[in-house]
Amino acid sequence: MHDLPVREKSILAGLYFSKFDGEGxxxxxxxxxxxxFNVIGLTLGVRPGSIKNYRDEFDPLFPNKRKGWHQRPMREYCKKIYDSFGGLDLENFTSLLKQILYKEHDLDLLIEEVAESGCDTDGSFAKRLLTGQAAEQYFMNAFKSIPTFDGLNIRDTTKLGCGFDFQLYSPSVSLAVEVKGLNDKRGNITLTEKEHAIASRMGDRYFLFVVKNFKEKPIHDLYQNPLGEGLVFTKVEQHIIQTSWTTRM
Incomplete structure (x- = not known):
């Protein structure tokens, strides 16, 4: 399903939130x-308003408080999606939508399953993951318009575990950018031990790009050399008791 065209993915997201409303x-x-709409729209690379419009397209079919686009017949390509997927229950439709939205869908679904075996059962994993993906897509959309990065090429390093999400480079320049997402206008930003170490080593060549306010309208802040930019990072150490199981062969 992750190979579907973006329009069909957007229609499915709209159908999901129309059918399941607040529960979704x-x-x-x-x-x-x-x-x-902001998070999913950015994740899919479409305008947030597109997800809303598709939700409104299906609203006349479901018992919610919205009237939706009841003044006209449903568009045929939307009806095809409804006929194919409109009968799915919450569990199966949620699984389908996650396969579509999660960037590394198989791995991310496995990590989510592990998280839910603990105490993460309120959708917080999905929200964190998708907000992070949305922030990364926001950066990729925006970096060319930022004067500091003018004329640089971009390389996605999110899955390389190197302490930053993107390399911006030219024959004579190499910069590192770590992207973080906040749902509100203010909140806590955490650097991992590796991210902090790389930021300390690279100094002015390391940037922290924070996308915030997904609850209303995403905006961003850019910090060059975040450890020396006036941001105060407090070291937090956690001592974890690890249990293992051993068998004799």
């Missing part, structure tokens, strides 16, 4: 539709 929001951990 809670399943993904979203506090409202604006947040959901």
């Amino acid at each position: 929001l809670r399943t993904f951990g979203f506090g409202g539709f604006t947040e959901a």
